[in-house]
Amino acid sequence: MATTQVEGFLGGQTLKWGKHRRIKIGKVLRNFHCRTCDTQRTFVSGDELSCLGLGDNQISIDATLQCIECRSSVEIWFLIGSNDDISGVAPEVRIERYTENLRDRADRIDGHRGPFSDLVKRAQLAYENQLGAGSIVYLRKIFELVTFEVAEIAEIEIKKNNGKNIPFAVVLEKVNEVRNIIPRRFSSNGYQLFRELSDIIHGESSEEEALQKYRPCLQLVLGVVDEVSRDNEYARAIEELGWDVKSISEIAGGSVA
Template identity: 60%
Template sequence: MRLSDVLNKAPDGAVYQIEGFLGGRPLRWRRHRNIAVGKVFHNFHCQQCGDQRSFQSGTSLACLGLGDRAVSIDATLKCPGCEGRVEVWFVVGSENDIFGQAPHVRLERYTENLRDRAVSIGEITGPFADLVKRANAAYEAELGAGSMVYLRWILESITCEVAEIANVPTVGKKGGRVPFRDLLERVNDQRSIIPQQFSSNGYKLFGESSEVIHGNSTEEEALKKFKPCLQLVLGVVEEVNRDNVFASAIDELGWGVDDIDVIAGDAS
C-alpha cells in the first residue's frame, strides 16, 4: 500500500502499513520535501459542473516535517471537468519512525478548503449548512466547547422554526419563554422532528451540549462528544427536511390531510 491509498481513505483514521516514502531519510521539523506517492483522489460535488466529480492531485505532493513520527501533506485537487481547484491538508502520524522502509501510519487530521468551488459529498445544505461548517471548523481547531455551541444553536434554531410553522407557542402564559425541554417535546409531538431511534432522548442531546457549554466537561470530553452529537443533530435536520419535502409534495398534488388518511387506509 502506498501513502496515497491512505490519503484517499480520508477521514479514515485506521492504521495501515505502507511503502516508505521518504527514502529512509528523516524529514526534520519544518523542512519541506516533494514526495511521489501516487495521486490523491477525492469525490466532491463540483459547483461549476453541477455534478459529482473525482478531483485529483498531481504526481508530486508537498510534505512538511513535524518530527520523526509525523508529517503534514498539502495537495491541490483539480476537477477533471472544469479544472476548478480545491485544497486538502493531511497530518499523517506513525507508530514508529515515519521515514522507515515500511512505517505503520494513520491519518490524524484531514481538512478541506473547498473555496465555494465544491461541496463535500453528503454535506448538509440549506439554512443550517453554515452553522455545521462553523461547528466542524471549531472542532478541527480543537475548540470543544465552541464546536458544541454551534450544535446547540442548530438544535434550538430548528426547533423554534418548526414551532412557528406548526403554531406551537414559544411564549408561556406569563410572557416568558417556554423551557426548551417542553418546547422540544411539544414540537416533536406535532411534527416528529427527532429521529425515531432516539426520540425518547431528544432533550438529552441538548443536555450534552449544555453540559459542555456551562463548563461541566473538559475540552477533551467535549471533543469526544462532538462527532456523535453532530450526527444526532444532523439527524434532526434531515427529519425536518424530509417532513418539508413531504408537505410540499402534498401541496403540489392538491391532497389534504384527510385525503392522506384515506389513501393510507386503502393501502393497508
C-alpha cells in the first residue's frame, strides 16, 4: 500500500494500546447519495475525531459524518498503519482498511442500485472485510434470485412433481432459452459462473483466491442483473409505443432488431 508523509497528529506522545484520544487533523469529507435528500451530498465530520491506539505502528480513527443539508449521519472507520513510530513528528502513514456504516441513510456514489442493491452492498462489505467466501455467498444468492424470479414470470417450473427442486442448471438453461438473461459474451458458459461461485463457497478455493475472484464474479453477476433490467426496459418501451408484440420473449429472443 502507498504511504504518505503527514504532519504529526499525536503531539509526539505515544497512544498506548486500547487508549482513546480526541485528535484534530481537519474535517473528513465524503460524498454519498443521501437517501433523505435523494441526491448526491457531501457528508462532513466534526472538528475532532476519535482515535484508538493499537500499538506503536497502528491507530484506529472513527468519525461520524453528517449530510450538509439534512443532517443525516453515517459512520466511517480507518485503520491507519506506519512502518515507523506513528506518533512521530512526520510519520509516513497508509490506510490499511476502510469501512463504512451507512445505516440505510446513504449509498456510495458508485454503488449498484436496483432490486438487488442490498445484497450487492453486503457482498462488497464482506469483501472489504477480507471475507472471501462470505462475499461470494451473496453473489450466488443474487444469481439464484434473478434466475428464479424470471422463471416465475416466464411460468417455468422450478420444482418437480414430488416437490423437490429442479437442478439449477436445468432451470437456468430453460430461463435463458426464453429470456436471454445471460449476456451473450458468455452465454455458453452461464452455468460455469454458478459452478465457480459454488466451488468457492464449498471450500474449493482458499480465502485469498476467493478475494481475487470476487471482482470478476461481481461483474458477471451484475451483467446478468443488467441484462434482465434491459429486458424490462425494452418491454416498457414497446408497450408505450403501442407495437403489436405478443410477448417479451419475442424481443429478448432477438426477433426485433
